Amino acid sequence: MKRTKVKNQKIRIKKGDTVLVLSGKNKDKKAKVLSVSTDTGKIVVEGVNVVKKHQKPTRNFQGGIIEKPLPLFASKVMLVCPRCSEPTRIGIKLSGDKRVRVCKKCEEIVDKV
Numbered sequence: 001m002k003r004t005k006v007k008n009q010k011i012r013i014k015k016g017d018t019v020l021v022l023s024g025k026n027k028d029k030k031a032k033v034l035s036v037s038t039d040t041g042k043i044v045v046e047g048v049n050v051v052k053k054h055q056k057p058t059r060n061f062q063g064g065i066i067e068k069p070l071p072l073f074a075s076k077v078m079l080v081c082p083r084c085s086e087p088t089r090i091g092i093k094l095s096g097d098k099r100v101r102v103c104k105k106c107e108e109i110v111d112k113v
């Protein structure tokens with residue numbers, strides 16, 4: 001299988017968005033985006049791709065197992081439109097001199113302008 005390059009790919013997902021996970025063990029889960037890295041093309045989604053890590057005790061932490069979400073490729077999720085609640089592709093539209101994201105299904109502007 002050929003791997004598609006993620007370099008220079010524009011991530012249209014933003015922090016705070018709700019996304020639907022398309023693959024992996026959290027498939028079909030809807031969750032909030034915690035952070036986006038445009039350099040790697042990866043995003044961190046709340047409760048998705050979580051790994052358990054054994055943490056040694058420190059001065060402020062008594063030690064034990066902590067759960068940490070690992071970044072996943074932005075292409076593995078789909079934005080859930082806040083208007084129609086459907087997973088959708090994102091289009092870009094000009095609103096005045098601003099580029100805004102629009103839902104391809106209901107054509108509503110996703111971003112708060």
Ligand SMILES: [Zn+2]
Pocket residue numbers: 081082083084085086088103104105106107108
């Ligand atoms: Zn919509």
